[in-house]
Amino acid sequence: MRRTSRDISGEKIPLQALSDILWAAQGVNRATGPFGDPGRTAGSASNSREIRVYVLIEEGTYLYEPEPHRLTRSPPVTSVVLR
Secondary structure, eight states: OOOOOOOOOSSOOOHHHHHHHHHHHHOEEESOOGGGSOEESSOOGGGOOOOOOEEEETTEEEEEETTTTEEEEEOOOOOOOOO
16 A cells, blocks of 8 residues: 655745745746747646636735736635636
8 A cells, every 4th residue: 555654844935945836836937838928837728827826824825926926915715626
C-alpha cells in the first residue's frame, strides 16, 4: 500500500517563495499567447482562464491577479467547487 507522510512547519512561507508559487500556478510568462492575450504558465482550453488562485493567510483572503502579479484582498471564501 502506498502512503505519503508530511511534516508541516508552523513557520510562515517567505514572501518571495509565495510569489514564485503564485507565478508558477497562473502567472504571465509571455507578452502574447493564444488569441493575442498574455500567455500564462498554466494553459486552459480555448484560453478561457477559468482558474482563480486564492491565498488564505492569517491576515485575510486574497485573490491572485496574474497580469499585474499582485494579491488583492477578497471576501472570505465560504465554499469551494472542485471539478
